[in-house]
Amino acid sequence: MKEFDFNEVGRRMPYSVPEGFFEKAEQNAYAAIADGTARHRPRIMRSTMAIASAATVFIGATVLGIHTFRDRQTVTDPQQQYCLLLTEVSDNTVEEISANYMEDYNDL
Amino acid sequence: MKIDNKSIVPAAGGVVGQAGFSALIDTYTEQLYWHIRRMVVVHEDAQDILQEMWIRAYRHIGSYKGSRAEIHSWLYKIATNLCLRHLKRKYERRFIFFGDEKTNILDRFSECISEPPDSVEARFQKALLSLPTKQRTVFNLRYYDELPYAEISRITGMSETTLKTNYHYAQQRIKELMTR
Numbered sequence A: 001m002k003e004f005d006f007n008e009v010g011r012r013m014p015y016s017v018p019e020g021f022f023e024k025a026e027q028n029a030y031a032a033i034a035d036g037t038a039r040h041r042p043r044i045m046r047s048t049m050a051i052a053s054a055a056t057v058f059i060g061a062t063v064l065g066i067h068t069f070r071d072r073q074t075v076t077d078p079q080q081q082y083c084l085l086l087t088e089v090s091d092n093t094v095e096e097i098s099a100n101y102m103e104d105y106n107d108l
Numbered sequence B: 001m002k003i004d005n006k007s008i009v010p011a012a013g014g015v016v017g018q019a020g021f022s023a024l025i026d027t028y029t030e031q032l033y034w035h036i037r038r039m040v041v042v043h044e045d046a047q048d049i050l051q052e053m054w055i056r057a058y059r060h061i062g063s064y065k066g067s068r069a070e071i072h073s074w075l076y077k078i079a080t081n082l083c084l085r086h087l088k089r090k091y092e093r094r095f096i097f098f099g100d101e102k103t104n105i106l107d108r109f110s111e112c113i114s115e116p117p118d119s120v121e122a123r124f125q126k127a128l129l130s131l132p133t134k135q136r137t138v139f140n141l142r143y144y145d146e147l148p149y150a151e152i153s154r155i156t157g158m159s160e161t162t163l164k165t166n167y168h169y170a171q172q173r174i175k176e177l178m179t180r
Helices: A021-039 A043-072 A078-088 A091-107 B005-011 B020-040 B043-063 B071-091 B105-112 B120-129 B133-144 B149-156 B160-179
Strands: none
Touching: A021 B020, A021 B043, B020 B043, B020 B071, B020 B133, B043 B071, B071 B133, B071 B149, B105 B120, B120 B133, B120 B160, B133 B149, B133 B160, B149 B160
16 A cells, blocks of 8 residues: 655645634734733732631631541430431431430439 | 734834744744644644634743753644643543543544545544554644654653654554554
8 A cells, every 4th residue: 555645735734714814813812811911910919819818718627627627526424425326317306316315214 | 802922012122022922923933823723633723722822822931941942842842732631631531421432533523624535645644643642742733734753852841762763653643553
């Protein structure tokens, strides 16, 4: 089979652009620069905002973490366990838990 | 809004000089557009990347430390990096959302050509698009833009030996695909 010759295609491409595109593209470049420059914030300002956002997320995560940790600490006293359960379950299961709790509590 | 070229020139100093930035836009817009278009295929994407490229170039021209001769490579480097980032984001997404179909660059190709799909130009471009992105970038810069390896090395950050190997493999693969 005949080997492909690159000269057969040269630098021709199957793409085209709308008429007058390049003149318009130059104007668009100037417009984009003007617009982009207006929207561009100085690097120092962007860095400060990034640090402030990171600090907020860190503080939030720390507070949430402490709060969750405190909630999950082991409660050994049956009465406290009962109170915790009541805050975590729906009303429908309260009666059931109460019954079990009373049985457990009577065994003590 | 029509922008007067002169209104942006004073802020662009450094190596480029006072009247330089407008001259850069006038000189390189077409050539950079075609480089970007060959990389990303879709005209609208190429248009957006070209604009973004000029914005970046304008922002950083003041701190540009290279020589006047190397500014061409610098612009190509910005354009190439933006293309690679675009391709990665658009076609290598890990998560596909509802109603968002997975596409690849070859799926878009047939919608973007002005020649018949079985024309030699279309088949050649399709073969080129089937190459790995790195090989395709090297091939485009060497074959279409006719840049010397030293300049392609500045643009891509690859050694000249690696570039030559990539170009050779790209040529071989295209020959195979075009001979079928």
